[in-house]
Amino acid sequence: MPVSARYSTPQILLHWAIAVLIVVNWFLGDGMGWALKQKLEGTPITGTKISLHVWIGVAVLVLVLIRLVLRLKQGAPALLGHGFLDRMAEWMHWTLYALMVVGPLLGAISWFQNMPALGDPHALLMNVLLWLAGLHAAAALYHQFILKDGLLSRMRPM
Template structure:
């Protein structure tokens, strides 16, 4: 591929990827680790801007992931980069895990809020005080959904970090265009 541009994902796929990644990191940073204690002390989550932002970003991630999934179904073909089959398998498994977490994190948050009868508070003053369809469901008592949500939040950050390190390995060691295919700008091969 001398003097050629590496194969690229389409612009919308890149936008979905990077915007989602940025939002997940911000939501993680704003995630109140003491959420349960705050509620036990009678603090209204709507008065905490970090909680409002965290929950709003979570809903945004879920929406973006749904839209991204629809786009994947109709977009131009993804770049095919030559690599060993075990690398393809690990890459596919990583993507499946990340996609699963992008869907399950917002769902476990709603399960945590609903099972404990806590409000969902979003930017713009939007608030749902009770999520009775969750509180009354058999899912509500299957787990401590707040703990599950926290574990999944930690997991997505660890996996995203490994994903980023793998992309850097491909870029600097293998020079195969994996990272370049998803960068917002085009990179020429050497």
């Protein structure tokens, strides 16, 4: 059955902006462990890559919180009616949201509160997020091109 309803335009714009920023920041993460060590030793931190990782990460956190408020107020298009697969999709979506909040938050606490012990859990959660987002994207493409139910149109900016 073709999918008709869409997410609201702000939800769609936030979905894509956040997705792009997460992927970009994943690549900028390289070297952050070393930067945190330097910071703890009192060495002044310079370098565009480091600032970009920190502030893009903070921006992602703020945008995700705004998106969550919108999601709770505006809801989402109806489930597809596939029973078990609907439950899986719901679990996947809320897991992605949880990782998008907790992951950057751990990074921010480790950086701003000088807590290196949170660095590894942060990096781990961000890696898990990237893998699950890849799975999620593959599922969306499967719907679009194999099941041909037009699911992607729910997230397509007009």
